[in-house]
Amino acid sequence: MQKIGVFVCWCGSNIAATVDVKAVAQALKNEAGVVFSTDYQYMCSENGQAMIRQAIKEHQLTGIVVCSCSPRMHEATFRKTAVSAGLNPYMVEIANIREQCSWIHKDIAEGTEKAIVLARAAVAKLHKNAPLTAGTSPVTKRALVIGGGIAGIQTALDVADAGFEVDIVEKSPTIGGRMAQLDKTFPTLDCSACILTPKMVEAAQHEKINIISYAELESLSGFVGNFTATIRKKARFIDEDKCSGCGVCTEKCPSRKGLDEFNMKLNKRGAVYIPFAQAIPNVAVIDAEQCLHFRTGKCGLCQKNCSAGAIDFEQKDQLIERKYGAIVVATGFKPIDASAFNEYAYNDSPDVVTSLEFERIMNAAGPTKGQLIRPSDLKHPHEIVVIQCVGSRCTEDKEKGKPYCSKICCMYTAKHAMLVREKYPDVKVHVFYIDARTPGKNFDEFYRRAVEQYDVDYIKGMVGKVAVEGDKLHVQGSDLLNGEQVHINADMVVLATAIEPDPTARSLGTMLTASMDTNDFFTEAHPKLRPVESPPAGIFLSGVAQGPKDIPETVAQAGAAAAKVIGLLCKNELTCNACVAQTNEAICNGCSQCEKVCPYGAITYEDKEIRSPEFRGIRRIATVNEAICQGCGACTVTCPSGAMDLKGFTNSQIMSEVDAICR
């Protein structure tokens, strides 16, 4: 028979306002096995914990029930308290009478009744608790960063500087990501490439960093500290070790129909190409869909002209298997497809461009060599209209667009307007905005500079329609402040399109069992207190994969994710979960169903000798690897014979709880 102590917390007025805590403590005194029951204002305080320790010793308690907030908040606290008084940590049960009781009830009689029932259930469970001991597992001291944009690069640098090996897996042929495509950065207007490329070089030269470009994560197994990843390195048909990046092949290639992804498909590139001058690795890649050799079996000009002999048409995809202790998701974003917004004539005129396309047009390394000219007739525009919030802040039931604010558009629009006015004072710039959202250090000052110093025409309102009229774009929108409809004959229209997570995010999230929101952004383990961790242990979040953010925020978050990774990798071993599955060998018939549902691959089968009254002989029995089992319970509900049980949450414990509730 257990000797149980019950401790009812007031949580100030959080619980005590809707639950009669004294009545709960009094009622529980009558429960079988309860030898001590009390209430206190803040059980989690030092005094509250001292009270628990003293009661354990004084009444020789074998287990305690704390009626308080969710176990997610303070279960760890009370387990430590119990341990310091000599109890096994798994002899502690929490009855959640706050989130699941006081916060959702208004009537004190109802709240009290429910609190008593929840406490009784916890007592009933505790009667069947047994002390558990957690095992340990080793930590592989290497991190995998998925995505080689500024978020991934920064996380990799910080982790590598702490002395740990890092692999960056980047799906495109070069690292650098979106930031490499930007012209200038707000609010300082410094050149994006000038501040990014030194970091790219630093990552490439770092002895602890290994860049695996043109590669994607194929599968992942294992658990925190012990992940095994399979990475598919796509065939680029170039020997990376031989290619010197001289670029002769890219000049000789006769195929000129491929669209230049780096320049947002505004110009054509060869079938063999290097994305941009500062690409890392500085190695060419062959686009097999465009390459004449792959299409017709002829050509091979690049091969003939490559003095390094690096062209390898026979190259195949390569699978790399490697172990990691931690995984960082830094998959970033892409602008949404603007073609759904044909009220802005995006499909009708090449002079209607997205902001990222405009960024390439303004960039000295872009398709126009940085000259502001219209894509349609290569003429200099005199009047430009920028439309903000294209696809942002739409309701969820809208077929197109995103419900969130993309956060960076107000600032990059002010930047674009300023850059144009600085370089071409003859160009008029009108910006249609709903709200100019500029919270951030020196951000509002930046926006005001666009208005005051650069005389950018900010119009509060949205554009309802853009129509192609001759070589002009007729923009019709509302000016809400002046109460009129405005008509502008513009030469170019720039759409400040919303951003969305990279399309690979959803499948990656499924592979990592990481949770995501309805917009495919990765969700954090706690929105305030664990902002760079994904709920599954060992998976961390960096950059826009978690939500829209600008470069300074991304870099800050990347550093935070790195700190978490370092905190994990510097441990030699991790304490496992003690609440793992176990097989009742007398009942298991080796049907393999549990093995199939186990998401961690923790179950294997062994032929064991069974000696029971019903059966004698060798039988195939499920065996749980306790270091791998995460205690999810999938096997316990799948097992048709009831042979699988979860320690700490056995079927009999749960049935006792249900019985106590229904009593």
Added chain:
Amino acid sequence: MSLTNKVTAEDVLRISGVDASRCMQCGKCSGACPNYDEMDLHPHQFAALLRKGEVERLMESNALYQCLSCFACSQRCPRNVEPAKIIEAVRLTVIRQKGRNYMTADRLPEKLDEDLPQQALVSAMRKYSK
């Protein structure tokens, strides 16, 4: 509608089926409106005034009869507020009242125009009277 003929914002919301609280006053509806200059109140104002409960002002507006019911505002609205439905609902609350038909048969002769399809007059009768 209550028996007192007093039209409330709730009445208009119910008849239109619109959730005006979702409007963020971006003005895309009024930016899209092809008959903006003829209207004294504009699509975004219908959502805004309805939120404030100022139904009387909407009922007195001549915009009720200038709106072409082209539904451009509803189609473009990023938040599915559908201002055209609000305008339609307010117009209905007006013409359902006694003696508030906007279009009566005796006004037909003055509207006759060779270039105007007769179907338009039939629709106008349907739209602007009980």
